[in-house]
Structures are given as C-alpha cells and as structure tokens.
Amino acid sequence: MGRIFTVFLLAATLAGADLSGIWVGQIPGRNGDLLDIAFKFTQDGANLSGKLYGDYGSSPIVKGSVDGDQILFVVVTPEQAGNQINSSRLRFTGHIQGAELELTRERESSTNAGNGGAVESRKGNPKQTFRLKRLL
Secondary structure, three states, X not given: XXXXXXXXHHHHHHOOOOOOEEEEEEEEOHHHXXXXXXXXXXXXXXXXXXXXXXXXXXXXXXXXXXXXXXXXXXXXXXXXXXXXXXXXXXXEEEEEEOXXXXXXXXXXXXXXXXXXXXXXXXXXXXXEEEEEEEOO
C-alpha cells in the first residue's frame, strides 16, 4: 500500500503544478504606470483556458498550453489608440517560479477593429515581463 501511495505522489509531482485559479499582479502600462491585471486560468492536463481581466473588461484565452513549469497562451483583446479601437493579439510566455508566475507579454499583431487593416506600432514591439501571485 505504501508503494502505491509513493508512486501516485511521485506522478502527481512530475505532472507539474495546476495553474487553475485566479492570479493577480501589475503590468507596466503607458508612461511607466502600473496597471492592475488578473487572469482566471482553468487547466485540463496540458490545455490552458481562461480569461484576462483588466480595468475595462475581459478577454478570453484563445490558445493556451502548459508543459511542466512552462506556460504559453494567446489573448485577443481590444485596445484604444487615439480615436481608433484595435484588436491586438498578445502572446504570454512564462514559467512558475516558486509561488509566483513570471510572464512575458509580447504583441504579435494589431488590426483595426473597424476595417481589419493592419496597424503598425510606432514604438516597435517591446516585451514586458511581470509577476503574478495566486489569489485563489
């Protein structure tokens, strides 16, 4: 009986941590301001789904995966640029580091929500790294 429990415990440890739950933190915004951000993750094996929550709404995770302590997911979210609303595809990659989740956000693309035309960024495509802590 003890061996079965040990094998089960070892298998659970090798499978990696379950990311399911609510994770919160702050991400760098325009002009260096920090913006509150939250994610609700649902993990089913290697598949990851959920939502990104910001100040003005939420956006679903459209594609997500977990491999050990590595995480990758994509969110398509509306962003305002002057008088224009753009639909931006954001890629998040990262890993679990102790009780925290370290993520890097990179904008893959942006399109004009009105006509679907590509939007070019004037400031390039900076990556932003931030940390989240599990709330629930």
